[in-house]
Amino acid sequence: MLSWRKIREFVWGEVPSSKEERTLLLKLDWFILSYCCLMYFTNYLDRANVNNAYVSGMKQDLNMYGNEFNRINTIFTCGYIVGMIPNNLMLQVVPPRIWFPTMQIIWGVLTFCSSAVHSVQQLYVIRFFQGMSEASTFVGTHYILGSWYKPGELGKRSGIFTSSGLIGTLFSGVLQAAVYQNLNGVDGRSGWRWLFIIDGIITLPIALYGFFVFPDVPATTRAFYLKDEERLLAYERLDSDTVHHKLSWNLFKRVLSRWRWYGFSLLFGISGEVESFGSNNLMGQWLSAIGGFTLILSDYYPSGVTAFGIVSTLVCATWTDYTRARWPVLVYMCVCCTIAAICILVWSSPIGLKFFAYYLAGAAYAGQATTFAWANQVCAGDDQERAVVLASMNMWNNAVNAWWPLLFYAAPDAPRFKKGMITMICTCAATLAVTWLVWHLERRERHRGGARREEKSQESSAAS
Structure with missing residues (x-):
């Protein structure tokens, strides 16, 4: 028990x-x-x-x-x-x-x-x-x-x-x-x-x-509801190896000389487009096109996509804290959205299956919180690099999203969005590839860091 x-x-x-x-x-x-x-x-x-x-x-x-x-x-x-x-x-x-x-x-x-x-x-x-x-x-x-x-x-x-x-x-x-x-x-x-x-x-x-x-933040907080000992605890309970640099042009050299900015910007720049089912209200456009639903129901039913996204986000976030592994959430998201795209791509599939597919696609929202938590965790050692990496992830995603719907989810393609469904399958595959790349780079960095700490420990033992 x-x-x-x-x-x-x-x-x-x-x-x-x-x-x-x-x-x-x-x-x-x-x-x-x-x-x-x-x-x-x-x-x-x-x-x-x-x-x-x-x-x-x-x-x-x-x-x-x-x-x-x-x-x-x-x-x-x-x-x-x-x-x-x-x-x-x-x-x-x-x-x-x-x-x-x-x-x-x-x-x-x-x-x-x-x-x-x-x-x-x-x-x-x-x-x-x-x-x-x-x-x-x-x-x-x-x-x-x-x-x-x-x-x-x-x-x-x-x-x-x-x-x-x-x-x-x-x-x-x-x-x-x-x-x-x-x-x-x-x-x-x-x-x-x-x-x-x-x-x-x-x-x-x-x-x-x-x-x-x-x-x-912990280093500067003066919140009235925190006692002095709680402010100290808030600072000490985090990673003591975090480096606090002064803001300078050296920041860009630090950021651009490491893999983190490139890896996480690419990851969210691609994986963020898996949310296209919900962000472009594809289900609402489908319901309007096929008819048979009142205006109220056509507005109401797509809310299920968002609702499933909220449940997926909270369940997956809870699971990642327990296991400390972030990458499986992106796999779950891509599998769900690939299945959804295939169900809709086969246009002769029944209406009930299409409802299931659109709601299943709400799983795409789960990747957002997990990806940013992952970047926060990897970049914890440098506050300024972490700030730039997090901002760049969302910046590149929005830069892609500014033209993505016009190419792959244009209004004349409604309600089938055949081009969009094929693109969704390819986007999920690309997300899986970049997820593996980021996982591999993080793992390599962690092993190298462990090896350096072991060398320093051996040198200290020899000197004493």
């Missing part, structure tokens, strides 16, 4: 050895995860609400035509890409408890501004700067999680954080329906304008919460 400690370790990560460390971990979980998850929730809510606003009257009010909506998303992505590395490096200069909430206030104010635009060109400018400010959240939080948590604790926390964004996607549709039904036309404003206003109202209080409770 499993002991309570084993169950606790499997569900919530490595169990601290002392009561003091358990209390510390409880405080960190509450204050770090509560703020970061709420921040990411509003981040995703903002992105999803642009899509909701477009189909709820914004297109007509702003006289949008052609590819203008696609340009809005492309311009946002450009700002997001530009902002990623600078945002993560600013966490080395400005305390995170100041930087994160400040960026959140900026994108909250810009969200309010979106409710007052009278032309799509004004929205272009707003969305670019929103992309730059929102770039602080995802990679910045993964950097913070890697600064506070041990490898055996990191996967589950990364999974919870990632899932909060997916929950924001689920909630956005509900919010859009409620706002449009109850506020459309109130005070002379269209429902889509109220959608942005409500979004901003949700965002700003969470930013203020961050100013008060976010604990920075």
Whole structure:
């Protein structure tokens, strides 16, 4: 029979050895995860609400035509890409408890501004700067999680954080329906304008919460809820071999002379595209094309893809903390998405099998938290390199994602997306290959590090 400690370790990560460390971990979980998850929730809510606003009257009010909506998303992505590395490096200069909430206030104010635009060109400018400010959240939080948590604790926390964004996607549709039904036309404003206003109202209080409770990083924390001995414990319980460099141009030499930047950027640049089933709402397009479903059901059923993604993310993250192996999650993700693509590629397959395939493809979301936890773990010895690697992973993924759907999931190919399904199978195969490469390079580095430590130990013994 499993002991309570084993169950606790499997569900919530490595169990601290002392009561003091358990209390510390409880405080960190509450204050770090509560703020970061709420921040990411509003981040995703903002992105999803642009899509909701477009189909709820914004297109007509702003006289949008052609590819203008696609340009809005492309311009946002450009700002997001530009902002990623600078945002993560600013966490080395400005305390995170100041930087994160400040960026959140900026994108909250810009969200309010979106409710007052009278032309799509004004929205272009707003969305670019929103992309730059929102770039602080995802990679910045993964950097913070890697600064506070041990490898055996990191996967589950990364999974919870990632899932909060997916929950924001689920909630956005509900919010859009409620706002449009109850506020459309109130005070002379269209429902889509109220959608942005409500979004901003949700965002700003969470930013203020961050100013008060976010604990920075262990070396500099002054959080009111941590005792002096807890601050010291937070610092000492992590890897003492971590090097804290001053920010300088030498950073780029360190990063580019190691395999980690290349390996993890390539890994997430490719594996992130396995999420294309959900991010391009392929199931929704399929349901609309085949008919027989009401508009409400066509909006409702694809939520199952996100829901399965949340479950997969949390289960896989829990498993990786228990086993300390990250790569099997990527194998699981690729196997599921390959099966899904084959089921859809065989277009004569029954509708029930296609439902199963689309929902199974939600497993793609599980790789996100695991891949960033893996990079955090490998780069733990150099804070600045870790910040750049994490930011670059998401930067390259977004750089690929800016053109990927246009080539492989273009609207004229709906609902079969034959080219997209073949590409999905190839992407899964490429992800498996790069996963093996990263695993091999990490293993080789670990063995070389162990050999060097053994040599130093032998030299010390001989000298004494």
